[in-house]
Amino acid sequence: MMGRRIAALFAGALLGAGPLCAQGVLSGSLESSSIYDVLPGSAYNGFHANNYLKLDYRSDGAFYAGVQAEWYPSPLPGFDPALQGIGVPLKFVGWEKGGWSVTLGDYYQQFGSGLVLRSWEDRDLGLGNSLGGVRAGADFFDKKLSVTVLSGVPRAGLGYAKSLVSGADANLALGEFSLGGSVVDRWEWAPDGDMALLLGGQDAPANVLLFSGRAGWEHNGLQINAEYVGKGRDFTAIRRADAGDSYRLEAGRAVTVDLAYARGGFSATATWRYLYNMGFASQRTLGTRSISNTLNYLPALCQQQTYMLACLNPYETFTEGENGFRGDVYYRFKRNTALGGRYGMTLHVGGSWINALGKVLPLRDKDYLAYRDINIDLERRWTSKFKTTLFVSIQENSPTHGNRKATNAQNVFVFEGLYKFSSSCSLRWELQYLYSQELTKDWMAALVELGLAPHWSFSLSDMYNHGSTGDHYWSANVSYSLESFKVLLAYGRNRAGMVCSGGVCRYQPEYQGASLRAQWSF
Amino acid sequence: MVFLAMKRFFLIFLAFAAVSCVGQLDDDDPSGGGGSTTPAEGAGIVLDFTATWCVNCPRMHQALEDAQAARPGKIIPISVHFQDAMVCEDGQALISHFGVEAYPSAVANMDATTLITATSKDLLLAKLDATVSAKKPCTLEATKADGGVTVRVTAAEAGAYTLSVALLEDGIVAAQTGASENYVHDNVFRGFLQENLLGDALGQLEAGQAVERSFALPADASRKLRLVAFVCYDGVVNATWAEDQN
């Protein structure tokens, strides 16, 4: 109700602003994802949908405004049930001219790499932690220095959380060097009785302060970036035996160093990231029920997988404490060379190794393996019509974060091919195999996709767990796209598992049935 | 709901086997009652969501023990296991109902708003205190006979109540991460006897009115199963009855 009133107010402001500006453009997008679940015995049977409507107005001058309405008649399975209903979670007006900008209303912002503050939207995850308040930004010294200050209330469900986030960020670009720094404060004004109980009568601090310092250097194809983040004392669920094994207040910190080098057809990247007690919720008392209850970005350091069988058991960041390393190498074998063949070949090799910190593991006194993997993919074009990709991923995951030695290892092999019959007809297929002696043991999967450019695409896929349950998880899809309109209709059985996007994962319960996804940008 | 389907089967089976199956359970009460009973007035139910692979779960068990020591006889834990050897269908349904995602978790008196993941005696007691029923507690009596149990509920105040009867098992030895290889698991939830997960409806009762419900007990003498019955009003536990731990 309140949301509708606000939307009407903004529509009025948009219309009112019209004559003030020479000309303006109204644009927007509409997105709807719905499912009709018929899985026998499931608690999710029936119709569910997530709908989003965004309207934007941009004038020729400095003014812009927008709203986003969301409607969840019944949120899709795996999404926060608290989203049920209809509301206008985003509404904003702003001015942007030269190097100056001011936004009033709800906005998204990232400071540095996101370790200290990141608010963003990811509809596949049902994540939206926009800040509602005010934000101002300015550039000085010919764009060498850019400064942003903000203050806002984080979004929770279709409304707001009971906390206020304020911050300032500055970035300085000096030729090959860059420097940056941020300060963020979260003020939670309502003391929480539960937390006070756990802390033995002491209240958790109302203000938690974080800061970040960053530096970067770029020279001749080599880039180095480093960031240090400190988090103030806050209630933590980590109990350390060396600290009395009780709930208490504890500070947090993170360090990350990023290296990248590129020359000719060769490039390499390496990242080291250390995290300790870096969870930063929008509102402590909302718990972990909602994926949007976060103010920073702690993505899993390892490679994000896209092939069906490589995504069965993804790793999620252990925010309590982890120390991880990741490296990737890319090489392009040029055309008409011995290995490159007539059309060329590209090779990518990458791996990661992440340890859980011993001091946060009750059963360990030193760091232990949480996750490691190696990924190799080789892509080669054989003729003007035919291209293949070979992919191997060997993953080892410790389900107890290193508390116990037992790990689950999975070896995934994928063969993908693409054949173009003509400029408008192509066929793509994937054959996948997963070999494992743990969990659900062996799997095999296949996918076939027929593309009729520019509008149609049809695909059929199946994942078969022949090593354990004998279940088939199959899917038949049809998609149609016209300009900026796209619709995807699918029917199948989807396995319960984790859906990951950008290193952040959401649990997706098993469902079987039809699903429809439509997107239109106008 | 295999367990509840079995109940119907047993009712028919026992009708024929009544003569030969008297005293199937370990109870040796000749009067036909169900062992020594503890009305445990004012006792609260704590659902303890736990697992053998969960490293912090022993801390929750310890917190429960500390809470029980602070209030003897006033706390009835029910340990619902997840993805280990002690799971049951009704337990999985409870996990889905309460939306439990982290282990250990606890719920006081079936009230979903009390879902906690912190392992603290003080917090458990605070949650139990916060979930006092809106109605005066009913009186519960349970008598076991002929492989079945009959529960009699007498309402103290008018209202619509529901009845749940849980089966718990004690003394299972299994490795527990965060504790030991020979950890003794007690209060292991084995399922409900009533049809409805959140309690069979007893209908609108007047003050002083009593109703009875009968349930058949599983005919498995090899396991030490213990009964816990509770009445809920508006989804929150109103009164409890528990068989003594042997």
Place this chain on the structure above:
Amino acid sequence: MAAFFALGLGAQNLPDAKLTDAAGKAVDARTMVDGKTPFVVTFWASWCKPCQKELAALAEIAPDWEGSFPLRIYAVGVDDSRSLSRAKALAASSDWPVTVLYDTNQDMMRTLNISSIPHVFVYDKNGKQVYSHTGYIPGDEEALLQKLLQAK
């Protein structure tokens, strides 16, 4: 209501968004507009396989470009900071005939109301949008270059 008619529904001009180049220097999106030739803007990310297929396909047909004006393609990476260096590495070692820019705060993506990637636009010489397409099916790259030719 009269104000409404002053508004044009749909196709936006290229917004005035802040992007960074591969070296990390700030670049204004409007600098893509040169007043003489149309150009393509495509949004991609290192974790988006169809995006990379689209860019690789463009790389393959770029040598056959028959327009009277140079082929200008801007690939805006919307990788979050986590995979930014990987995106840069991928771009650097590929032979995509594109100028790679980065939209690290994803502001431009939101301003253009992009719901999913890949999403490709064709702008005329003044930065007015003449074509928008979402998704990639092998063969789309040819339709895209056709639209670019027509935009002159």
